[in-house]
Amino acid sequence: MRRRNALPGPEADRGLREIEAALAHDPTADPDLAMLVADLDAVRPEPDANFLASLDARVHAGFPTERGTPRRPRGARAAPAPARVRRQQRLALGLSAALAAGVAVVVIATSSGGGDSASLSSRPSTVLAPSDDSASSASSASTSAGRPAVGAGAAAPSQRPAVETSTSSSSKAATTPRVPLPTPLGPSAPRKVQRDASLTLTPAIADVQNTADGVVRETQAAAGYVQRSQVATQDDGGTASFTLRIPSARLDDALARLSKLAHVGALTQASTDITATTASAADRLKDARDERQALLRALGRATTDRQIASLKARLADNRSQIAARQGALDAVRRRADLATVDVTVQGTDRPSSGGGGGGAWTPRDALHDAGRVLEVAGGVALIALAVLAPPAVLAALAWLGARGVRRRRRETALDRTA
């Protein structure tokens, strides 16, 4: 484009006005110029009548091609521009919708295929922990879903497997998973089960102290006690850890209450059948007591000083033995009566409520998912742009270059005609 916006000079401007006056047959126009205009009009070439007739026919026929290319029917008008635009818009809209649907499908497929750790791990997974009964490991190997194998249990009634259930990243509204307890084999043989739990709460950073207070409060409400506690709060967060002893009978209720204090990051429960251990301790205590009775009877029958001294020494040892075994039995019974719960409170940046992996699909979740879809769609569009932009720019440059060359060649042809 050779455009110059400079105004014509005064002489050219005046000359242009005279030309326009002569063309308009203005009486005040320059007579010579008016005559020139008239002469130019007179010498204007006129087309030949035959040529005009031929061209007229071609125009009216719609310039049919020699190859018989189908043309628009005679009289058919081109589609109005707005209609064409609407058609193109509909086409573009349809393509956009198809692209968006494809992106959505990809996103959904990726999400479900990649695995949402929260949704997957929210299912309780049950594993078997080694029992303190050495023989129970054999039955543990054949047990699944936290349910002991009945056949193995029937073969060895006192051997019960330990069961562990863990839950991760569930919301605080999620139901506390129940630990399947070892099944008693009969009403005459009450089982002794040791229960342990590990709970990780992840409240907002500002809620760490409140959550820690809540842990103590709920422990006391469950008639338990805090065996160990450690709370460390800072401006940018804080942690707290507790070891709680809670009556086993109220463990489930206590865990449910504790889980409501904050978002549950992880929950692990384990049950260990200690019936055999308890029975063994009781048997050993009974043996010691039986031995004492026997020693006392022997002491009553002793006749010599040496026998008496020896029996008294053995009785002294027996007392110590009884005391130790009574202590051991009490300890085992406490393990069954009081569950041990390790609670960790870890402050996070996560909002204190909502947005969890569990629970119902809420509008907040929908908003989050929609944002994610838009992010992915934007990423796909960006990648497509990155792929298509360079060839498009090159094509545009090539088109502009070709156009410039063609224009220059045409102008050159005009100059060389002189």
Added chain:
Amino acid sequence: MELSTSEPTTARFDALYRETASDVFAYALTLLRDRAAAEDVTAAAFERAYRRQRSFDARRGTQRAWLFGIARNAALDELRRRRRSAALLADPEDPAADVRATGDDHDDAALRRAAVRAGLAQLEPRDRELIALKFHAGLSNAEIAKVLGVSDSNAGTRVHRAVTRLRKACHAPS
């Protein structure tokens, strides 16, 4: 020029054709100085215009400017073809002008017109093109600017210079 209006093409194109067919031919012949080539260029210009009707954008100029832009490209393509084939033709006589001249009773007028034809033949192709666009095709300076791809003021200046040179050529001794 009377052309049938029997529904061949769009009404707008038909009106444009009827209005400008002889103007396009006059422009092409003035530029090419070859009647047969001018007829081919005229036909090619209208055919291209017919096929590209959808490309016309009223915001970018008038229909006449659009059509003459197409005709100019066709004429320049013809000039390029001619240059490649080295078949530069001589400036033919315009039979119609001869008829008009013989029918004129005034010798002065005939002489003047002969001088104008001679002056036109002496002009540079660019000047001759401007004369044809301005006086034979009747385009405004703005339309000429669109056809040539220059500014309005530049087009006006060029037209003024071309007319000045034509007047000098007409008054120059032959």
